[in-house]
Structures are given as structure tokens and as C-alpha cells.
Amino acid sequence: MSIAGQYEFLAQDRVVFGVPAARAVMEQAECMGAKRVFLVSSQTLSRKTDEIDRIRDALGERFVGLFDECVAHVPRNSVLRAAAAVRQADPDLIVTVGGGTPVDTVKVLLICLAHDLQTPEQLDYYRVRVGEDGAKVLPEVASPPLRQIIVPTTLSGAEFSKIGGATDPVREVKDLYIGREIGGQAVILDAAITMHTPDWLWLSTGLRAVDHAVETICSRAPQPFTDATCLHGLRMLNESLRINRERPENLDARLQSQLGVWLASTGLGRVDWGASHGIGHQLGAVAGVPHGYCSCVMLPSVLRYNHEVNADRQRLISEALGQPEVPAADLVAALIKDLGLPTRLRDVGVKREHFDAIARGGMQNMMVRSNPRLVSCPEDILEILELAW
Secondary structure, three states, rough: OOOOOOOOOOOOOEEEEEOOOOHHHHHHHHHHHOEEEEEEHHHHHHHOHHHHHHHHHHHHHHEEEOOOOOOOOOOHHHHHHHHHHHHHOOOOEEEEEEEEHHHHHHHHHHHHHHHHHOOHHHHHHHEEEOOOOEEOOOOOOOOOOEEEEEEEOOOOOOOHHOEEEEOOOOOEEEEEEEOOOOOEEEEEOOHHHHOOHHHHHHHHHHHHHHHHHHHHHHHOOOOOHHHHHHHHHHHHHHHHHHHHOOOOOOOHHHHHHHHHHHHHHHOOOOOOOHHHHHHHHHHHHHHOOHHHHHHHHHHHHHHHHHHHHHHHHHHHHHHHOOOOOOOHHHHHHHHHHOOOHHHHHHHHOOOOHHHHHHHHHOOOOOOHHOOOOOOOOOHHHHHHHHHOO
């Protein structure tokens, strides 16, 4: 046989779309038999809008607490603070409302609850490691005592993944954590609640979703299922994101972007990705670059770096973007420019003095080590960084 493989579906029961978030949360809580519901959200949504109050009111007596102090790039101590708040409230369901930061916070805190972790050092055992040969070392993660449902407000796609990220500030590395049941048991896509999301964040996380699709299609071990979903998701994102920028109040286009993310995220944690995501984790840990901006400044350069080994896969991307004769890197770069997003490392606060730490940490990242074109030493990462400079 010319092809063989295995695809693992998420431990995710359903995706609800086009229904107001407060109503959908209540319906899902009832469906799951939840009696004690704890909310995790961003401070902005909690303190500057009435969206969390609406969900709280809909839950009524089921509501038992709120944590809204999630920290960007998810430092370990912030996860432990959230875990302590959850322990004190003793819920049977968590509802996470927001972008990748609160979603990742809850994913990693569920591991803390599953293994009764109380200190930052204890988290070290459960992070994904990379062996000298580049092979992933995946610690066994127990089922958590409860699950989360997710109402995303960005296009990061974290809601469709069993991977969480948390930063170890001592090592200056953003570590990955994988658990089959730490992701969303249900996902609620409500375009209206995303109207509070700043345009730069919405559009840049949309480019992050494009990155999901591209690195899935260009994986060193592609899957027929993810090829189908990601190519269609890429078409949806290419069209809808441009409308999002021109007419941000268009809820139909925003929902199309959300649905595009769903399709573009089928490879998250289930297909080997590459250096765009992997180096991006280090840009956040070392230089504080937001996730979406990481994809904006890295993806075209990683495509160019990889072109010699996967030109045929990159042509599929060009076809999905409507111009099969134009290099995929150029088409992605044009989309980034059309969305008014940054295109170079120096545009997002990365300095040359950051390069060595980014390269050292990158060699510990499983996605860097599974890049289609072999990345075998820090100097290879430095080469990619120079392309993106």
C-alpha cells in the first residue's frame, strides 16, 4: 500500500453554532447534567462587557464561581492560581469564554486537578519533551475530574485541540501539554459575542487559523481527512477574513470565519506540524509576541524554507487560495498585508538579541522537530529567523 496512517478524533461531543452564547451554555449544562458550573474568562469580557453576566444569569443557581485573571502566554503560576479557585468552588463543569489564553489556562489546570499538582515544578513532569533524536516524549495524563465547554472569542482554534500551552519563565520556554480530555467537550460558536474582540486580535488569530490549515496540509505525514477539511477551511478564511476587515460588523462573515477555523483545526494535535507554530511558541515565551502575530511573521518564511521538500503540498495551498501558479508563501504574505497585519519579526518587538534564546528553546519544541524540512540544530532556526527578520 502506498499510504498508511491513523487519525484520532477529539473527545468532543458537539459544536453548536449560530446560537446566542448564554442560551447555548445553559442548554449544554442541562444536556451534560451539570449542577455546579464555574466560569473562566478574560478580564475584558468579565469587567468591561455584560457577556459574562448574561451567561451567569442564564445559569442561575448552577453558577458557583468565576476566575477572570488569566495571563497572556499562560505562565505556570497563573495556571496554579486558577486551579486553586476551581478547587475551592468544587464545580462539575467549567465554561471557558475567551481566546487562547483562558482556554489554555483551563486545559493545563485540568491536568493539575487530575494529578493534584500544587507547585510549578510539579508541572514539569507532564510537559511534552523532545528526545535527542527529535522524537516526542508524551507523559501519560489521567482523565480530569471534570470537563470544559468553550465559547471562543478569537479565531485561535484552541477550542479544537487537546494541546495546552504554558510558559516556564525560568527556562524561557513555552511548554506543551497533551491530554485527551482537557479540551472542550462542547464548543459554542457565537459570532455576536466576538464583537468585543479587538480587530487586530480577531484578524491575527484568523491568520493563526490559516497557519493551522497550512501546516496541516504541509505536514510531513498528511492525512486525507485533514486535507479535505483544511483546504475548504482555507478557502473560507481567505474570503471571510477580508470581509471581516472591511465590514467587522458583518456577523455572517464572522461566523464563516469561525466555521473556517473549525475546519482548519482538524490537524491540531493529530498531525505533525512544523516550525511556524514551533518557533511561534518561542516568540511568545521570549519576546511576548501574541500568538496571532507569531503566525503573521513566521508562516511565509517557513513556507519558503520548506519549499524544496514539499513544493507539491504547497501547490495545494496556492490552488485553495485561487492562484495555483503563485507560490503559497507569496499568497499568504499578500493576505497578511491585506489584513493590515505585521509581516516581519522586527515589527512585533523581536530583537536580534532574542534570537539565541528563541533558537535554544525551539530545539525543545516538538513542532520545530517535526518540521517537513529537518531542523537539526539551533543554526537552522537562526536561518529561518533571518528569513523573517
